[in-house]
Amino acid sequence: MQTLLELAQGPLFRLTFAIMALGLLRILIxxxxxxxxxxxxxxDKNIPWGQAFRKSLAWLFPVGKAFGSRPVYSxxxxxxxxxxxxxxxxxFAHVELWKSGIGLGWVTLxxxxxxxxTLSTIxxxxxxxxxxxxxxxxxxxxRKQDIIWPLALIVPFITGYICANTGIAPAGYQFxxxxxxxxxxxxxxxxxFTKIAHCVLMPLSQFVATLAWRFPPDTDEPVAISLNKKGVPV
Ligand code: HEM
Structure with a gap:
């Protein structure tokens, strides 16, 4: 068990953390x-930065709109x-691990x-x-993953809580x-590789949408023709 723990805490942690960091960086770039x-x-190169910033805040702290339609779920x-x-x-325990691994620490709860x-997340x-x-x-x-994610995400919370708060015997603790x-x-x-990747894109999503959703030049005419509105004042 000790050997497995060392493997999980050392090389496997570095490998999976690198996959996550590089994978998210790729999506972001x-x-x-x-x-x-x-x-x-x-x-149109006129970007309403203030509006995009306000929209981002509304996305990150969805009080109001989201509460209106599905208040309990939201x-x-x-x-x-x-x-x-x-x-x-x-x-605290996690930050201590970072401190001992890379020498960097930060504020703790x-x-x-x-x-x-932890209990509220569970x-x-x-x-x-x-x-x-x-x-x-x-x-x-x-999709199945929409249903399974909340359950999968609470496994580290349940096991972390058991280790930190129940005073179980050393063999149980290691398990x-x-x-x-x-x-x-x-x-x-x-x-x-899953929808959870939205965690890096979420704060930027409104800026990306504001930047990306603009018509290329010379599209006005084809759009007007396809809508049969050519020459009609708007
Ligand atoms: C998704 C990632 C993770 C989550 C959500 C998570 C969550 C937690 C939680 C909820 C606790 C208990 C908090 C409390 O009530 O005091 C905890 C404790 C702990 N976690 Fe994690 N954890 C994660 C990843 C890791 C990893 C990768 C490691 C090690 C490489 C780790 C090592 C520890 C240690 C050593 C403790 C303290 C146990 C104790 O106090 O005896 N955690 N974690």
Whole structure:
């Protein structure tokens, strides 16, 4: 067990983390490149940066619009995402691992906050999973991965919580720690190839859309002809 743990904490961690970082970087570069290309070809180069910034904030903190149509689902999803983002990045134990590995550390969550966020992520992740299974037939979420992700994402939270809070015997601790690390690494390795990759694109999505969705020059006439509106004042 000790050897497996060392393998998971060392080479496997470096490999899966590199796959995630490079995979996400590739998506980011391709997206920005595509938007810049579209902008270069566009006729209208006037970019409403302020509007794109406001839209990005509305996407990142979807209070209002999203709450209006599906308030419970939106609330659960936001509460799920808060722990999902904050705990892996700012948990004291994780930051200590980074410190010992690469010598870099940063602010950490107080222990009780980490525990509450962990529990809320588990509860809201389960609620999202149950909701998606229950409403599968009527939902637009038809792909299996949409249903499985909330469940897969809470495995490291459940196992991390057991290790950090239950005082189990050393053999049990090692077992749950191994599942903790392996489940996290599976998520790292799959992340760039699934819909979860939206985590890097989300903050930029409105800027990319604003840059990319512009008509190339000389499109006015063909568009007017195809709509049978040539010569009609707009
Ligand atoms: C998706 C990635 C990950 C998530 C979501 C995650 C989540 C968690 C959570 C929720 C806890 C317990 C928090 C608490 O209530 O105190 C925890 C503890 C811990 N995690 Fe992770 N983790 C992730 C990846 C990793 C990786 C890759 C490693 C090691 C290479 C790791 C090592 C640890 C350690 C050593 C602890 C502390 C256990 C203790 O206090 O005894 N985690 N993690």
């Amino acid at each position: 391709l997206d920005i490149w595509g938007a810049v290309e579209a902008y270069r070809k566009a006729g 609330l659960f999803s936001i509460l799920f995402h808060i722990g999902l983002i904050l705990v892996p990045l700012f948990l 107080p222990k009780d906050w980490a525990d509450y966020l 509860i809201f992740g389960l609620a999202l999973f149950i909701g998606r299974v229950a409403f599968r037939a009527s939902s637009f979420l038809s 749950f720690m191994l599942i903790h690390i392996l489940s996290a690494e599976l998520i790292f390795a799959l992340l760039p």
